């Protein structure tokens with residue numbers, strides 16, 4: 506089973522890169538299941554609309570995760586109730602619309618895949634305790650009991666929380682990836698008990714920017730220049746950034762993992 510997980514899709518640059526390359530990647534790496542983080546996929550880099558979610562699903566993406574930007578577009582609070590393939594962090598304050606995890610089928614309907622979305626507590630919006638939520642979910646989504654594979658997107662600012670969650674799910678999950686910082690880390694590996702891990706899988710968007718936003722305007726903002734405007738996405742050629750996990754069908758654990766970084770200024 507080959508799983509593709511891609512980081513935060515940023516504005517039209519990220520979406521264009523996906524449209525151009527997604528099916529090629531699926532074919533080349535024989536991807537069976539794909540998850541992307543869509544929290545920045547709207548034109549202004551803030552949130553996701555129904556139209557864009559549908560557009561991403563029509564490319565063949567199986568599940569869209571998110572993070573702190575999930576409610577930036579008001580319509581999301583409504584359409585998320587019916588759209589079970591769009592997740593918001595599971596530890597958002599109790600009573601939030603939508604769901605934070607789900608069980609999905611592989612395209613051949615042979616396998617059940619759990620996808621879990623969590624959001625860190627440090628330097629992020631106020632949420633429920635992410636470690637307590639993770640513990641509850643780990644008792645509900647169990648490899649080889651009710652799912653064949655599982656994928657965790659931990660949306661967070663700090664590396665230590667992400668690494669701790671990686672170890673917490675080690676042996677209980679196919680892969681744990683971090684998102685939100687929009688910069689890929691170089692610690693891609695398989696943890697001791699078989700879970701593939703990367704602290705942050707980066708962004709799908711234009712890296713000739715400040716984490717996806719126009720660099721000139723970002724600099725003006727940092728220098729407190731009065732001519733600075735609201736942040737807006739940089740629209741150069743986008744890079745797709747994420748990981749490919751080759752997982753064992755018997756154990757649901759990772760056998761191989763590698764970083765996939767293609768196109769734009771990060772082409773490797």
Ligand SMILES: [Fe+2]
Pocket residue numbers: 513544545572685686687
């Ligand atoms: Fe993001």
Ligand SMILES: [Fe+2]
Pocket residue numbers: 544572573574660684685
């Ligand atoms: Fe974020």
